[in-house]
Structure formats: C-alpha cells, structure tokens
Amino acid sequence: MKNFIYVLLLGLFIYSCGSSRDRNLKDSKLGNDTVRIANDSLEYEIIIIEPGFNLFINSVAKPEGYYSQQYLESKNRVLVSEYNSRVRQPQAYDPNLYLQEINYEPRIDYGYEVNYLLYNYFVYFSRHYEQRFSVPTRI
Template sequence: MKKFLYLLFLGVMIYSCGTSRDRDFNKKEIAATANDTVRIANDSLEYEIIIIEPGFNLFINSIARPRGYYSQTYFENKNRFLVQDYNMRVRNPQQFNPNLYVQEINYEPDIDYGYEVNYLLYNYFVFFSREYNQRFSVPTRI
C-alpha cells in the first residue's frame, strides 16, 4: 500500500509539471503595449503630454504614490530640475544612450501646467529611472 501511494504521489507530481495548454505571450505583450499610452492635452494652454512606455500604466496605477500625496509645488520644483537634467542628456548622445534619451522635453517653469501634468511627468521620471536604471541629479523617490 505504501508503494502504491508513493507511485501515485510521484505520478501526480510528474503530471503537474507538464504544461496544460499552449500560451501565446505575444498577444498579451501587444495588449499591454496598446494600453500603455497616456495622453493629456489642454488646447487653451496649448500643452500636451504623451507618454508611450510599456509598463507605465501599471506603474502609475499600482506603484506610484496616489494623486494628492505631494503638492503641485513639490512636483513643479522636482520637474524643473529633472527636465533640465534629462534635456542635457538628450544633447549629449556621446555620453548618454541616444536610444533612451530621444527627444527633449519642453517644460517651462513659469507656465502653470496643472497638477495632473506635473504628477504624470514626475512619475514618468521615477518610472524611467527605475526601469532603465538611470540616476538623475535630483533624487526621485517612491
């Protein structure tokens, strides 16, 4: 009887290690990429922020600090320095990876972009620094 139980247990273990169905990871990957575009626009102020980055939606909805955790002034102060550092890296493709730093960010500190744009821009920098292991001159936390 013990041998039968051992054989039964071994059979169940071997059966559970096998795949139960075919999985198509490419479809899931395409769906995740399609949902990772964040766009905010305001025609009256003539600004637009578009973030196309796989995984950013997941980050903003699950890992990032919730809206209202920091003030708009906090985000504006951080973004001012982060954008300067980022743009400096865009202008130096010999020193920094031009595949990561593709296009400059047009951010003017004297314009009130509102809470949402500043929130998303700051969290993009947090996401970017985590995802690509980059360090900016102004520390990004979360």
C-alpha cells in the same frame, strides 16, 4: 504655436517601436500603456507611450494629491533640465533612451495632473532603465 511636452509624444513612440529589454509589444499595440492629457486652452499636450508605465502609475506610484503641485514643479524643473542635458550628449548617454528634449517651461502652470505624470514618468524611467538623476526620484 502650441507648446508641447515632446519627450513622450514622438520620442517614446519611436523608442517603443524599437527593440529593448522587457518590452511587451502586445501591450503597446493594444494601447494599454498610453497615457494622454491635453488642454487646448493652455496649448499643451503630454502623451506617455511606455510599456509598463500605466501599471506603474496605477499600482506603484503615490496617489494623486500625495505631493503638492509646488513640490512636483520644483522636481520637474531639475529633472527636465538634466534629461535635456543628456539628450544633448549622445556620446555620453544612450541615445536610445534620451531621444528628444522635453519642452517644459517653468513659467507655465501646467496644472497638477501634468506635473504628477511627468514626475512619475521620471521615477518610472529611472527605475526601469536604471538611470540616476541628480535629484532623487523616489516613491
């Protein structure tokens, strides 16, 4: 069975189909805001479908190599844990934002690129949707 990082595969796909503020449906239909990374040997896949994320990663985010992989992994462990906690509390957090848990196993080495994109997705998510996490997501 493959380990999938689902938050952005199914959850954001469904979310991107709904209405939300500042959504540019033209871009999502064209696929301009889809980022996909997969590695069959490690059995993981991450797909980020979020209007504006591609622009963010290419213009606002710190470049790859700026953070160490260890730094990104430690941030992602905390951020994923908090995100998943919010998914399990739909009465306290908007269920339209927190759709599905992220399957992120700290013991698995996902590599730099996945950790980089996941961390930057949290930065984007916290800025775009004005969400605060216990670990600051700054650039």
